[in-house]
Amino acid sequence: MKIQNPVLPGFNADPSMIRVKDTYYIANSTFEWFPGVRLHESKDLVHWNLLPSPLSTTTLLDMKGNPASGGIWAPDLSYADGKFWLVYTDVKITDGPFKDMTNYLTTATDIRGPWTDPIKLNGVGFDSSLFHDEDGRKYLVQQTWDHREYHHPFNGITLTEFDLDTMQLKPETARNIFNGDDVKLVEGPHLYQINGYYYLFAAEGGTVFTHQEIVARSKTLDELSFEGEPDGPFITNIDTPDFYLQKQGHGALTSTPGGEWYYASLVARPWNHATESSHDPRGWSTLGRETSIQKVEWDDEGWPRVVGGHGGQVEVEAPKDAILTDAPKDHSQHDTFAQSTLDLNWNTLRQPFTPKLGTVGNGELKLVGQQSLSSTFDVSLVARRWQAFNFDAETQVKFEPFSYQQMAGLVNFYNDKHYSWIFITNDEQKGRVIEVAQNDNNHYTSFLKDQAIAIPADAESVWFRVKVRKESYTYQYSFDGQNWETVPVELDAAILSDDYVLQTSGGFFTGAFVGLAAVDYAGYEEVATFDHFDYQELPD
Structure with a gap:
């Protein structure tokens, strides 16, 4: 089988992909649209079925009056301790110096719910994700917003420990673990523990044609301890303007039961009017930001690399242990x-x-x-x-x-x-x-x-x-x-x-x-x- 990108066509941005046993799940942003968070499942990474959205009540999500493109930004889906954990952000301001928002946590033993009443976490920044360390500790990892006009508004990646006894964050543990690089706009962080390293995947460059994903790693979770991947970025289309897929970056990594690795990323497919250059403007993305999946291999130095180069591929080899999934042939x-x-x-x-x-x-x-x-x-x-x-x-x-x-x-x-x-x-x-x-x-x-x-x-x-x-x-x-x-x-x-x-x-x-x-x-x-x-x- 072949993965044909995009695997989730139409507005399915900011994918958070995980695997539980033989089943893969993707959670996507929904912004001001209700219900909140779009979920799909698959056993082969090729064919995907839509699931009920978890944020289906005003107890879990109240967006009345939210601005356009406010609401649910970059949800994070994870699985640990026998249940699904969903972290989501409700953004109340999209323009101007402030990004008033609240990050919440809800859990469920079944992906189809019911989901618990939300736990308020903080408002430090958007794109929050929950990292489950091998030692049993948990941490919230998030973009950090800075309103001060003499600072860049994207003020690095903050890590804060989550107390399982109180089900609240411990703000005194908060620390900046990564500032990104000169591309700026570092956001969308996800942490993974692989072969003795903590790997931090994060997006940069904004959600436009300069978008990209970078990778950094560290042996510890200490302040500013992460070093960036050499010869990066990990994935981008900034230098592939004629490629069918554009804007790839923000996403999540997962492994197959057989030990292969795949990365789900947001992606766009712009088109141009006949009277326009295909480079400027690079195009018009009427289907919004969609989801692509790329295969990942690890180099001799232990860094992840997208198979086929950092621009990605339209057609990708499916996992060797994929289980054929029955799904509709299109979205009619x-x-x-x-x-x-x-x-x-x-x-x-x-x-x-x-x-x-x-x-x-x-x-x-x-x-x-x-x-x-x-x-x-x-x-x-x-x-x-x-x-x-x-x-x-x-x-x-x-x-x-x-x-x-x-x-x-x-x-x-x-x-x-x-x-x-x-x-x-x-x-x-x-x-x-x-x-x-x-x-x-x-x-x-x-x-x-x-x-x-x-x-x-x-x-x-x-x-x-x-x-x-x-x-x-x-x-x-x-x-x-x-x-x-x-x-x-x-x-x-x-x-x-x-x-x-x-x-x-x-x-x-x-x-x-x-x-x-x-x-x-x-x-x-x-x-x-x-x-x-x-x-x-x-x-x-």
Whole structure:
């Protein structure tokens, strides 16, 4: 078997990969999307199945009001003492001199839960991980934030002992074990104990095209005792601008039962418009930061090296002892809303799916109109990741708005400042109409205006479809589900990419989503009813 990268396509950033007996698990960041932390499992590193997310209640995760790309940053999954340990960070500020955040710990004996109520750890820095030493002691390892304008904000890697008796940190033990190098922005630390050394894996260079992972090691956990890997970095694509995979770096190391080694890393697959250089800009990552897996070997000096060079490979040899894992051939989805709970592919913004937002079951998804898609509080949006460059998505919606302040339809969404949609609304002269609109860095454009498409009085519902074709996408509508009309508006997919959002915002860490939404900012909670949802992936 071959590992085909990325193994987790679409927004699956900051992988924390572990193995428990013959099964591998990956935990990924989810930022402002609920539920928190995305989990997958596999027995072959090739085929992966989605698991329920652990942070599924507001007891474990309360993100109401969090900014775009706040919330869950770089969770750390580990296994020790017969249970899973999950450390996660809830970030409340993304821009400016401060990064107000809280790090939490929860545990479970089964990866599918239940997970214990969270233990508050600290707010020293994000990207925290838990290291289980062979002597039984445990330590929190984390990026360290410094707000002082005369210091670099990324102030090294802090190690703090965790007291198992009190289940709290011992702040008096905190020490800086590594400052990184001149690339700066050292973050995402993971510690491993291998062949008499402590190995520290850490990311540098920011989560852009200069991203990289470095390795340092030490015989002790003393202050500033770690030395960096010669001839590094361990993995990067900064010097491979024409390679299919880009931005590789932040990730985690694991071994197979047979003693082989693999490294899971975030990765991106940017594309360019035909009129652009492929080097500047290097491209637009509409699928966000995904997960790749590279094979690792150890050199004669005991340093880890990525097989094939530090740029990595698209096709990687699977473990010799891999156990074939049954998994879907792609990420297509057909949802008739028959069940009383949402499919695992669905996500909501900042809050769980409750009756305040809507209900699902008996063939219907009902969404209660709430605040606009530009709000960071009460938003009735149910969405799933773009996981392919080319796909069609379709739904059928019933909605009876009596005001232009009421809207419901099919959405393509990056964050509260960058999205577009086709929707039913009300026009004072025409009654129910179809409009297409886009929010581009808070510049909102209604494309049809006085040409908004009147909905026939006898049309009980309207069908909407989006056709995404890598660089651009278009919307369609139908009044019978058979005969379709294309709205003559072609939208640039780059606006829904990490790299586009980065130009104006510090919160650029997620990826594009497609989904269903209802808005009633008039405050009358008009309900939209969706009959089905289809997401069909197409070949690149």
